[in-house]
Amino acid sequence: MELDVLSTPGHLISLAARGFARLSEARLKPLGFGVGHLPVLVALRDGQASNQRDLARFARTEQPPMAQMLARMERDGLIARAPDPADGRSSRITLTETAQARLPDAIATLLRGNQEALHGFTDAEAGQLVDLLTRLIANLDQVASAEA
Structure with missing residues (x-):
């Protein structure tokens, strides 16, 4: 698919x-x-x-x-x-x-x-979103550094 x-x-x-x-x-x-x-x-x-x-x-x-x-x-x-x-x-x-x-x-x-x-998100969901985005940004920075 x-x-x-x-x-x-x-x-x-x-x-x-x-x-x-x-x-x-x-x-x-x-x-x-x-x-x-x-x-x-x-x-x-x-x-x-x-x-x-x-x-x-x-x-x-x-x-x-x-x-x-x-x-x-x-x-x-x-x-x-x-x-x-x-x-x-x-x-x-x-x-x-x-x-x-x-x-x-x-x-x-x-x-x-x-x-x-973030209306309708629980505090835990909002925290998880921040954690996930922080990890994603770190991954993107690492990929960009490796390609530079």
């Missing part, structure tokens, strides 16, 4: 991801954020990155798209750049007060959207 390509995990996860992205974009826009900003905002808030290279690594993206996003975020007053005293070729990136003030509302908005999307 041939597997229906529209019922594969890859396709269904893609549909779910697009649904989450549409919902999140619409809800974050009034706060001045986009879905793509979230890894940068969280990394800077938590002190896990402070330059473009580290932010790209944290967000699992390439440097050119990260540079473009950071330029837009700087233009929109969400981040500030200053020379890195440890590396003259690099800039230290920080959140502006505006971004810091809006971030809790953005996180609450995203968490509410996740709760709504």
Whole structure:
């Protein structure tokens, strides 16, 4: 029996991801954020990155798209750049007060959207879904690394 390509995990996860992205974009826009900003905002808030290279690594993206996003975020007053005293070729990136003030509302908005999307799931099912997706992402990362 041939597997229906529209019922594969890859396709269904893609549909779910697009649904989450549409919902999140619409809800974050009034706060001045986009879905793509979230890894940068969280990394800077938590002190896990402070330059473009580290932010790209944290967000699992390439440097050119990260540079473009950071330029837009700087233009929109969400981040500030200053020379890195440890590396003259690099800039230290920080959140502006505006971004810091809006971030809790953005996180609450995203968490509410996740709760709504998981309506009817038990806590155990939601936890299992997170565990399964985490394992899937690790497998995909491993496959991509092996092919690189």
